[in-house]
Amino acid sequence: xxxxxxxxxxxxxxxxxxxxxxxxxxxxxxxxxxxxxxxxxxxxxxxxxxxxxxxxxxxxxxxxxxxxxxxxxxxxxxxxxxxxxxxxxxxxxxxxxxxxxxxxxxxxxxx
Amino acid sequence: xxxxxxxxxxxxxxxxxxxxxxxxxxxxxxxxxxxxxxxxxxxxxxxxxxxxxxxxxxxxxxxxxxxxxxxxxxxxxxxxxxxxxxxxxxxxxxxxxxxxxxxxxxxxxxxxxxxxxxxxxxxxx
Numbered sequence: 001x002x003x004x005x006x007x008x009x010x011x012x013x014x015x016x017x018x019x020x021x022x023x024x025x026x027x028x029x030x031x032x033x034x035x036x037x038x039x040x041x042x043x044x045x046x047x048x049x050x051x052x053x054x055x056x057x058x059x060x061x062x063x064x065x066x067x068x069x070x071x072x073x074x075x076x077x078x079x080x081x082x083x084x085x086x087x088x089x090x091x092x093x094x095x096x097x098x099x100x101x102x103x104x105x106x107x108x109x110x111x
Numbered sequence: 112x113x114x115x116x117x118x119x120x121x122x123x124x125x126x127x128x129x130x131x132x133x134x135x136x137x138x139x140x141x142x143x144x145x146x147x148x149x150x151x152x153x154x155x156x157x158x159x160x161x162x163x164x165x166x167x168x169x170x171x172x173x174x175x176x177x178x179x180x181x182x183x184x185x186x187x188x189x190x191x192x193x194x195x196x197x198x199x200x201x202x203x204x205x206x207x208x209x210x211x212x213x214x215x216x217x218x219x220x221x222x223x224x225x226x227x228x229x230x231x232x233x234x235x236x
Binding site for chain 2: 034036038040044045046047048051052055057089091093099100101102103104105
């Protein structure tokens with residue numbers, strides 16, 4: 001069974017930088033999995049932030065960036081703001097068998 | 112304005128059926144692959160089903176295979192999810208999502224770029 005793991009929670013100070021990661025239970029995350037990142041606040045639909053590892057979706061501020069760090073996909077928020085306090089989900093495309101899998105999400109607190 | 116509006120959710124007894132709909136507007140629906148993604152109460156996102164722009168290549172995750180059927184009507188600009196033999200673990204908010212555009216000769220990036228607000232399915236006796 002494919003499991004995608006994210007940090008359950010993270011905290012960052014306003015103006016600070018935080019990196020959230022997305023790991024596979026077996027193997028490394030690479031660009032071949034087309035990592036994407038989604039932001040969700042309580043009661044709202046997800047919002048697309050990043051796709052194909054590091055491409056920002058339309059209208060997303062450049063303080064959000066994506067990358068591969070070691071064997072994980074990563075989302076970095078530089079200069080965190082109060083309204084960045086949300087849940088963040090990574091998504092991976094696993095190929096024609098399993099298709100799409102999401103991570104369990106990271107709850108980010110800005111304080 | 113690009114918009115996806117889900118409907119059809121509600122309260123259903125275990126073993127019952129529901130059909131979810133997703134009405135698309137503001138873009139050429141027939142050019143895009145579409146997806147259903149669900150979120151159980153207090154839980155994360157789970158990809159449920161997908162379908163190609165022309166209605167081909169329907170896919171469903173193992174946990175719903177044989178019980179849920181995805182389909183689309185490109186004339187009505189509508190995506191559907193027929194749900195049967197519903198279980199308590201199917202209770203969730205169901206989101207309709209558009210996949211980022213791709214076409215012959217252009218790259219496919221395998222991500223969801225537009226999301227609806229969701230419709231809630233409650234399975235309870």
